[in-house]
Amino acid sequence: MTPFIFSKKKLTCPIVYDTIPLNKPIGEMTFIVFDTETTGFRVNAEDRLLEIGAVLVEGKTVKEKITFQTFSNPNRLISREIAELTGITANDVEQAPSAFEAISAFFDFLGENKTDCLAGHYVSFDELVLRSELKRTGYSLKMPPSIDTLNLIGYLAPSYDMRDLERYAQIFGTRMYPRHRAVNDALTTAYLFVELLELLNDRKIDTWGELLRVSGSGGQVP
Template sequence: MKEPNGVGRMWNLYKMGGFTPAIASMLGSQHAQQMAQIRNMNRSQRKLSELDMNLTDLEIVVFDLETTGFSPANGDEIISFGAVAVRGGQVIEEESFYSLVNPKRMIPPAIIELTGITNEMVEDAPDLIQVLSSFMQFIGRRVLVAHASGHDKQFLNQALWKTSKISLNHRVIDTMMLAKWLEPGLPQYDLDTLLNRHHIPISNRHHALSDSLMTAQLWLEYMQKINGRKNINTLGDLYAYLSQH
């Protein structure tokens, strides 16, 4: 009897034992465990509704990614994750996350100059699935915040789909959108402009953790502005206002 090929073998394993055993056989138990962790964390997020939570009670993770370029569809990859917790109106610097990632491709010279991350630095860095699993455990069920989040969400969703065939379930708030609503008419809304405007010291730009820490300070500035406004008490209120502006 002819042995099934890779796809057929995986399908037979799936029918006998389910998704994780099938992946474990094809990719190895460590990758299967990391994939299961990613899927479980994402699945648990679907059960949580934060829209009725008061903004002052939200637990936030501000995050940033550095990448080899600007298009995951064209093969660009994540080269570092950075994140920091915000709780009770304070940035919890000791509760932070940072890791390089081996992108399995060369980092372009322009990105090396921008980020300071070299090919030698990522050569022995963990693979994407390992860092992504740790990152998902770090963020847990908390709401995510990022500046110009479209770029980060695009790469994060690509990474989740590539490693675990899922999409991000976490809510993401964009500080650029907050800035456009709360400070209309500015000529630019890039992170450097807004940090300077709010007298937040800029250091080590385009380092994922440093950018997360500075964006977290910007988030707190905007939360102070929002707390003084009527009818914006919950995350649902904030989403409603952002959708109108």
């Protein structure tokens, strides 16, 4: 498995799966659960990054005091709909860093916390946000697979077929925070994630290799 790799300029993410033994207990791992807010859903076209939020999870414990948050200047108008949904206004992002700078700071946070793996809810969208923004500045981003809570839910409860984070938090009885701000959604996802890890543990899925397998990343495991 490969780390984050950028073409042209040198900017790397410290996550390297090759160094993690497949038999490493999940309880000994460090995850960063992250979320993004954007100006809309067409992030590979006209929409842009507004905010990145993240929280540390050690094993199966959410470390609420270890969080990351940054706005990003989208260099475009924020629609009234998005401003009302997220509470993010032009004043919040006017002096914010560029998307490249925001993502770089996020990667620094991962390195400072010796992150083993990223996780998120419908995380493929958040990965697309990062890739699209970096592509605009001439970078090609290659990512190791993040753990998606949707895939874990699909393994544990395949009858559920939806994407709504709040609904899943209600179903699994986990802690919820006000929606549509990146850190809050990351915190809600983090508590859902650790509950899913506990349920997986009940099924004797307690190692890194097994987590990759049931999360749909099993094809990456030798």
